[in-house]
Amino acid sequence: MDLTLFVWRQKGPADKGRLEELPxxxxxxxxxxxxxxxxxxxxxxxxxxxxxxxDHDCREGICGMCSQVINGIPHGPQKKTTVxxxxxxxxxxxxxxxxxxxxxxxxxxxxxxxxxxxxxxRIIQSGGYVSVHTGGVPDANTVLISxxxxxxxxxxxxxxxxxxxxxxxxxxxxxxxxxxxxxHLAALPQGRIEAARRVCMMTAAMLKEGxxxxxxxxECEAVCPKGIKAKFIATLNxxxxxxxxxxxxxxxxxxxxx
Amino acid sequence: MILDGKxxxxxxxxxxxxxxxxxxxxxxxxxxxxxxxxxxxxxAGASAAATLGELGYQxxxxxxxxxxxxxxxxxxxxxxxxxxxxPSDGDSIFRLFYDTIKGGDFRSxxxxxxxxxxLSNNIIDQCVAQGVPLARDYAGYLDNRxxxxxxxxxxxxxxxxxxxxxxxxxxxxxxxxVKAGTVxxxxxxxxxxxxxxxxxxKGITIRDLxxxxxxxxxxxxxxxxxxxxxxxxxLSTNAMGSNVTAAYRAYKKGALFANPCFTQIHPTxxxxxxxxxxxxxxxxxxxxxxxxxxVPKTGAxxxxxxxxxxxxxxxxxxxKYPGFGNLAPRDIASxxxxxxxxxxxxxxxxGRGVYLDFSNAIGRLGRxxxxxxxxxxxxxxxxxxxxxxxxxxxxxxPAPHYTMGGLWVDYNLQSTIPGLFVLGxxxxxxxxxxxxxxxxxxxxxxxxxxxxxxxxxxYLARTVPGQASAEQxxxxxxxxxxxxxxxxxxxxxxxxxxxxxxxxxxxxxWENVGMARSRESLNRALKLIPELRAEFxxxxxxxGSRSELNQELEKAGRVADFLDFAELMALDALHRxxxxxxxxxxxxxxxxGEARRDDDHFSYAAAWEFKGPDSNPELHKExxxxxxxxxxxxxxx
Numbered sequence: 001m002d003l004t005l006f007v008w009r010q011k012g013p014a015d016k017g018r019l020e021e022l023p024x025x026x027x028x029x030x031x032x033x034x035x036x037x038x039x040x041x042x043x044x045x046x047x048x049x050x051x052x053x054x055d056h057d058c059r060e061g062i063c064g065m066c067s068q069v070i071n072g073i074p075h076g077p078q079k080k081t082t083v084x085x086x087x088x089x090x091x092x093x094x095x096x097x098x099x100x101x102x103x104x105x106x107x108x109x110x111x112x113x114x115x116x117x118x119x120x121x122r123i124i125q126s127g128g129y130v131s132v133h134t135g136g137v138p139d140a141n142t143v144l145i146s147x148x149x150x151x152x153x154x155x156x157x158x159x160x161x162x163x164x165x166x167x168x169x170x171x172x173x174x175x176x177x178x179x180x181x182x183x184h185l186a187a188l189p190q191g192r193i194e195a196a197r198r199v200c201m202m203t204a205a206m207l208k209e210g211x212x213x214x215x216x217x218x219e220c221e222a223v224c225p226k227g228i229k230a231k232f233i234a235t236l237n238x239x240x241x242x243x244x245x246x247x248x249x250x251x252x253x254x255x256x257x258x
Numbered sequence: 259m260i261l262d263g264k265x266x267x268x269x270x271x272x273x274x275x276x277x278x279x280x281x282x283x284x285x286x287x288x289x290x291x292x293x294x295x296x297x298x299x300x301x302a303g304a305s306a307a308a309t310l311g312e313l314g315y316q317x318x319x320x321x322x323x324x325x326x327x328x329x330x331x332x333x334x335x336x337x338x339x340x341x342x343x344x345p346s347d348g349d350s351i352f353r354l355f356y357d358t359i360k361g362g363d364f365r366s367x368x369x370x371x372x373x374x375x376x377l378s379n380n381i382i383d384q385c386v387a388q389g390v391p392l393a394r395d396y397a398g399y400l401d402n403r404x405x406x407x408x409x410x411x412x413x414x415x416x417x418x419x420x421x422x423x424x425x426x427x428x429x430x431x432x433x434x435x436v437k438a439g440t441v442x443x444x445x446x447x448x449x450x451x452x453x454x455x456x457x458x459x460k461g462i463t464i465r466d467l468x469x470x471x472x473x474x475x476x477x478x479x480x481x482x483x484x485x486x487x488x489x490x491x492x493l494s495t496n497a498m499g500s501n502v503t504a505a506y507r508a509y510k511k512g513a514l515f516a517n518p519c520f521t522q523i524h525p526t527x528x529x530x531x532x533x534x535x536x537x538x539x540x541x542x543x544x545x546x547x548x549x550x551x552x553v554p555k556t557g558a559x560x561x562x563x564x565x566x567x568x569x570x571x572x573x574x575x576x577x578k579y580p581g582f583g584n585l586a587p588r589d590i591a592s593x594x595x596x597x598x599x600x601x602x603x604x605x606x607x608x609g610r611g612v613y614l615d616f617s618n619a620i621g622r623l624g625r626x627x628x629x630x631x632x633x634x635x636x637x638x639x640x641x642x643x644x645x646x647x648x649x650x651x652x653x654x655x656p657a658p659h660y661t662m663g664g665l666w667v668d669y670n671l672q673s674t675i676p677g678l679f680v681l682g683x684x685x686x687x688x689x690x691x692x693x694x695x696x697x698x699x700x701x702x703x704x705x706x707x708x709x710x711x712x713x714x715x716x717y718l719a720r721t722v723p724g725q726a727s728a729e730q731x732x733x734x735x736x737x738x739x740x741x742x743x744x745x746x747x748x749x750x751x752x753x754x755x756x757x758x759x760x761x762x763x764x765x766x767x768w769e770n771v772g773m774a775r776s777r778e779s780l781n782r783a784l785k786l787i788p789e790l791r792a793e794f795x796x797x798x799x800x801x802g803s804r805s806e807l808n809q810e811l812e813k814a815g816r817v818a819d820f821l822d823f824a825e826l827m828a829l830d831a832l833h834r835x836x837x838x839x840x841x842x843x844x845x846x847x848x849x850x851g852e853a854r855r856d857d858d859h860f861s862y863a864a865a866w867e868f869k870g871p872d873s874n875p876e877l878h879k880e881x882x883x884x885x886x887x888x889x890x891x892x893x894x895x
Contacts (some may be wrong), residue, residue, distance in 0.1 A: 012806070031534045038757070040534055044388050045755045045810065050801050053809055055324065058497040061638060062422055063328040077639075085641045096396045110468055111807045118445065121325050125437045129430035130389045135307040135380070137387035141344065144398030153391035154416060157423060161327055184391065191389045225562075 001027040001093040003176035005040065007052055008100040011108050014198060017109065019098070022052075029089035033076060036088055037099075050165065051089050052099075053112040061085040061225065064160030067167070069100040074164035074223045082162065102163055104172035106210040117163045120177060127201035128181045130190050149187050156184035156235075162175045165220035165228075171212030176220035178202050179236035180228050186239055193217040196243035203240055261514070261880035262644040264668040270438025270886045271351075274373045276296040277669065282719035289314035291723040293460055294714065296320070296608035297449045297504055301421070301699055303483030304428035305706025311435035313711055315718075318475055319432065320444045320464060321501055322800050322812075330485055330497040331702060335403060335542035335635065337413035338699040340378035345402050349410040351375045356887060358697060361407040361587050361856060362662070363839035364889050365517070366864070367882060369669055370687045374697075375802025376706040382414055384707060390429040392416050398814055403631075403648050406543050407694040408585035408895075418542055418634045422700055428706070445531070448812065449504045450743075451736045452480065452511045452678065453726075453762070459508075459678035460726035462735040463745075469813060470805040472740050476726040479677045479714055483509060483706070486661035486683040488521060490762020490820045490827065491772070494658035495527060495540040501816040502823045505665050509826075513673040514865035514878060516686035517663035518823070519831035522693055522840045523773050524659035525591035528642050528652075529611040538657040539642055541614070541635055541693040541803025546584040548628065551575050551595070553603040553612050563613065563650065564603070574598055574612075582894040589692045589840050589853075590894055592656035596773050597851065597880035599655070605744050606653040613651035620648065640676040656773060660698055661838060662689040666865040666880070670713035671705060674865075677721070679714060679888020681705040686863065691839025747814050752797030756814040759794045763817070763824055766790065772829050776844045778831040784825060791821040824867060826875060833877065836860045868892040 003024040010017030024040050031039070034056050041051035044177065057065040065081040070076035076086045091097065107115040145153075157180070165176035182199050185191030191198075214233050221230040266273040266280070284292065292315050296307040299321040307319040319326065341354040355375040359366060382400070386392060393401040402411040416423035418783050435441040444464070450461040461476040487502035489496035509515045526541045552571045576596055579586040586594070595612045598604065607612050620628050625648055629636070636647045643653070664686040671679045671687075682702040689697065707768065727733075770783035794817070802808040837846040837853035838860070846854045862879040869876055 028532055028534055030531050032536070035534050035536050039534065042755050042757060045799055045801055046753070048801065051810060052808055057323060057328055057499050058333045060333050060539050060743075061332050061641075062419070062499075063323070063497060064325075065328050065332070073490060080637070081641060087639070087641065087644070089644060114807070117324055121327070121433065121443075121445075124327075124430065125433040127437075129434045130387065131434060132384075132387045132431075133312060134384060134431070134711070137383045139397050140342070140386040140392075143386070145394050146398050147394045147396045150391050150394040153389070154393075154423075157391050157426065158419060160332075160422070161325065164880075185389050188389050188391065190387055221875075239271060245672045246476075 001088060001091065001092065001214065002030060003027060003094070004096045006096065006098045009052070012111060013108055020046070021149055027088050029087065031088045032059065032084055033070070033086040033088065034084050036191060040215055046227045053114050055114050056084055062160060064162035067102050067115060067162060069102065071098050074102065074167040074227050080225055086227050091126040094144060097250055102167035104166045106172060106174065107163060107166065119211070120161050120174065122209060123178055123205045124176060124181065126205035127198040130185060131194060132243065137234070145188060153184050153187040156180045156187065159228050160226055162224045162225060164225060168219040168223040169212065170217055170219065173214045174206050174211040175214040175233045175236060176224065176228055176230065176240045178206055179232035182239055183232040183235040186235065195239060197245045199239040200234065238248050259591045259867065259878050261666065262668065263367055263880055264670060265367065266669070267421055270368065270372050271673070273369050274376060281712050281716040284715045284719050286314055288723070290316060292316065292718050294479050294481060295316065295477045295882060296483060297462065298329065298483035298485060299326030299432065300331035300483060300485055301425055301702030302427065302706045303481070304329065304432045305703050306481055306483060306681055306710050307441050308428060308431035308435050309707050309711050310714070311438070311440035314440065317435070317441040318444060318477065319441055320446045320447050320449060322446065324445055326432055326443060326445065327426060330500055331425045331699065332422045333497065334699055335418045335540070336544035337403060337415035337420045337696045338381065338424060339405070339412050339696040340382045340414060340700070341412060342379055342382060344400060346409045346412045349412050353410065354378060356410060357408050357724060358688070358694060359690070359887060359891070360642055360892055361692055361694035363692050363892055364690065364857070364861070364884070365838055365882065366688055366690030368884055368886060373709070374688050374701060374704050378700050379710045381700060383701045385424055385427050388430060390416065390423045392425040392866055396776045403544055404547055404585065405695040406546065406585045406591070412542070414698045416542070418632060421699055424703065428451055428703070441592045450507065450740045450815070453732050453736045454511055454675065455726050455730060455732050458676045461728065461733060463733070463740050465740070468807050469802060470803070470808065472737050474728040474737055476728045476733065478718055478721055478726070479679065480721055481679045481681055481710060482684050483666065483681045484684045486664070487823060488588055488658040488661050490763070491658040491767045492760050492823050493530065493535060493538050493768070495524060495538050497606055498537060501819065503816050503819045506819045506823050508665060508675070508678060509671070510868050511650050511675065512868065513675045513678055514666040515663070515826060515864045516666035516865040517830065518866070519771070519825040519834060520662035520691045520840050521658060522588055522660040522662060523592040523656040525588055525656050526614065526654045527657035528639065529606055529655035531607060540639065540657065540659060541639060541652065541654060545614060545632055545635060548631065549584065549614040549616050550618060551584055551612055551614055553605060557602050561689065572598070572603070581895045586894045587692060587694060592773060593842060595656055611653035611655045614654045615651035616647065617651070642872050652839050660693050662686065662691060662693055666863065670716065672713065672717065677717060679710060681710060691841055722789065742816070744811060747798065747811060747818070748800050748804060749862070750796065750798050750800070752799045754797050756798055756800065756801060756810055756817045759790065759798060759889045760817045760820065763787070763821060767824055771831055775831050777832065780828050783828040784832070787821065787825045787828065794818065794821055829875070830864055830866065834860055834864065
């Protein structure tokens with residue numbers, strides 16, 4: 001296959017950036033999208049030009065590192081697929097492909113297709129955990145968890161933190177990501193105790209990082225490579241509403257809970 | 259040099275408790291005076307950094323990815339072992355210990371493996387307490403599945419994403435410490451040198467991968483948790499960034515490298531389809547619980563596989579190893595697959611593949627049940643191959659996976675450099691010559707959560723805190739060396755890319771130091787590797803500069819280390835005149851093709867000491883003493 005690529009090139013955060021036209025010749029349909037870019041890069045290097053900088057690591061669709069907007073869709077046209085798992089058989093000979101980085105205020109561009117997603121880490125750091133110490137915990141079977149709850153938790157926990165949801169959202173919202181973490185932990189007895197505090201802290205962190213709010217476009221769900229459902233945003237909202245009275249009472253110095 | 263594993267004396271089951279009694283403690287008020295560097299944030303690194311931070315030490319954690327959540331442990335699919343015996347099928351700590359020792363072909367340390375088996379139970383408790391959603395049955399109890407090399411169901415799992423969920427648990431614990439201020443994170447940084455002061459590890463030199471800035475971090479101790487080196491084969495199941503650099507540079511500073519030739523070839527990976535391929539994808543070993551492996555009985559068969567009747571199929575694992583069948587350990591299953599392909603009975607393009615067939619299981623359990631167990635793996639397979647494995651068998655072939663060799667450590671996980679601790683896959687200690695499935699996650703977490711917090715305290719308690727500073731000449735010198743190497747790489751301006759060299763190296767390694775090695779092939783590799791290395795230093799081309807984000811420079815540095823390390827690996831494979839686990843020497847096999855181990859001469863860990871760039875490394879031996887088990891021929895028949 002022979003393709004024409006338009007790739008976002010940006011030297012650094014201060015650079016304005018532009019789309020560069022690059023040919024991609026002799027592409028096998030069995031190649032992954034990143035292997036296609038590898039090939040383009042090797043050609044560039046041999047010609048003494050700078051290769052396209054892009055993030056990737058496991059190339060198995062699980063590490064969440066790869067991040068490219070392909071023809072306007074984060075991770076490209078195939079449903080529930082990361083860029084590394086997108087194969088060239090999804091394209092046709094002679095196609096023109098536009099490749100851009102995640103675009104969101106909370107994800108500044110570092111170089112070319114690489115963006116800084118550390119804001120997602122800071123959301124987790126604000127409270128996306130169970131505050132358990134290492135050791136001194138009870139036997140794993142002393143807390144029974146129904147299969148349904150465990151499955152719900154797992155459905156949410158599958159999020160790989162790639163940030164496609166943010167990139168697809170017209171508001172640049174991180175509510176699918178945050179909702180997934182909040183829902184995962186709220187579904188389990190171990191996570192319930194801190195649920196109110198957690199949802200308030202994580203929501204505040206989201207705002208602080210410059211992510212927008214959800215206004216029900218469902219673009220996040222449409223592009224999520226792991227199929228995380230937008231219903232977890234509803235769970236996030238519900239957990240938040242449940243948390244507010246209790247957290248307010250705490251703020252006013254009164255005891256008790258909701 | 260006498261290599262002392264420092265294993266405690268006394269009964270096996272009491273060794274770790276005894277050691278913990280003997281280890282010194284650091285007073286809680288003094289802990290905050292000590293700084294510890296943790297390099298790598300996979301399962302071992304994240305759990306270590308989180309726990310050390312929680313104990314009150316100042317911790318700095320480094321990873322080359324943009325977030326610690328992306329360590330390659332995340333890709334582990336199948337599960338994690340523990341000797342809980344929840345299914346009451348006869349499991350015990352001793353049995354897990356025995357299976358692991360046997361699985362490792364009797365080339366690991368008894369005391370370490372027993373400790374690993376014991377701690378496995380604590381790991382499950384810890385992870386469940388963190389909210390890791392391990393699979394449950396309808397009554398709410400934890401569910402188990404079975405894995406290669408065992409006849410009990412001791413593997414806990416979270417769908418096909420067990421590594422991901424365990425890592426996210428450790429990452430959450432780490433994130434909590436970042437918030438608490440005990441851990442500082444340094445993502446997008448790469449360790450390029452280990453710094454010694456008075457022969458003790460007191461810091462590292464790093465490159466900031468965004469700005470290119472070289473800087474030093476001084477500390478009281480260093481933990482390397484940097485994973486394995488299977489990418490020496492270029493194509494492997496490892497993440498693209500996985501490399502040997504941190505371990506190799508520590509080796510050059512005096513840490514001994516043990517058993518580098520013990521590399522595992524995983525039997526269930528998606529076969530290579532063409533030259534364009536950048537990596538190989540593993541399909542979880544758990545698939546072999548329900549999938550049956552076969553090839554046509556007679557050579558290449560042009561018929562559609564559905565037209566090949568049952569009696570003309572060779573279920574070779576079930577035939578050769580009736581006791582374990584499709585769940586034979588990885589090295590055994592890999593070699594068996596290679597053998598039938600060598601006979602010309604392989605399937606798929608190039609004849610390098612065997613079928614992994616679910617039709618029986620689907621008939622027995624229904625498609626829904628299979629989808630519930632392995633759905634995501636089937637999806638992944640379809641994305642890569644465009645084949646639907648519910649309708650036709652998967653094609654699989656062995657690929658380089660986990661590396662059992664690593665930096666030599668004693669029972670306290672300390673390397674031969676005082677103050678340098680090595681955890682998880684980066685060390686050599688627990689898996690011998692072959693790693694059984696679902697035990698890498700176990701080791702990473704046991705080392706990080708439960709072992710290092712005790713053993714590092716003993717070292718620190720004997721150390722005055724804050725003695726090292728990045729202003730010291732040792733750090734300056736290290737920075738200069740790192741800068742010089744980068745400058746040298748950039749100045750070559752040759753014709754081939756770093757990837758070209760890596761691919762060439764991979765070919766040499768796979769063909770000569772791969773699944774089966776011979777004296778002849780190893781000597782060939784030892785001739786070819788230095789030639790390729792010499793060419794690399796004359797002909798590599800790296801665009802850009804060193805004071806910016808430069809992925810080619812990163813890659814070239816790693817390839818340079820792989821080119822050095824490959825030679826060490828071949829040397830180790832050459833000296834080990836026996837077959838064991840992942841190391842198969844064709845000169846040493848039974849008449850029926852099974853591996854022939856030589857306990858009289860090779861029952862030791864081979865630890866290599868760097869003697870300078872132009873000299874051969876020196877071999878040191880740590881004898882492996884087995885007090886509690888009988889060395890037996892490893893049979894799965």
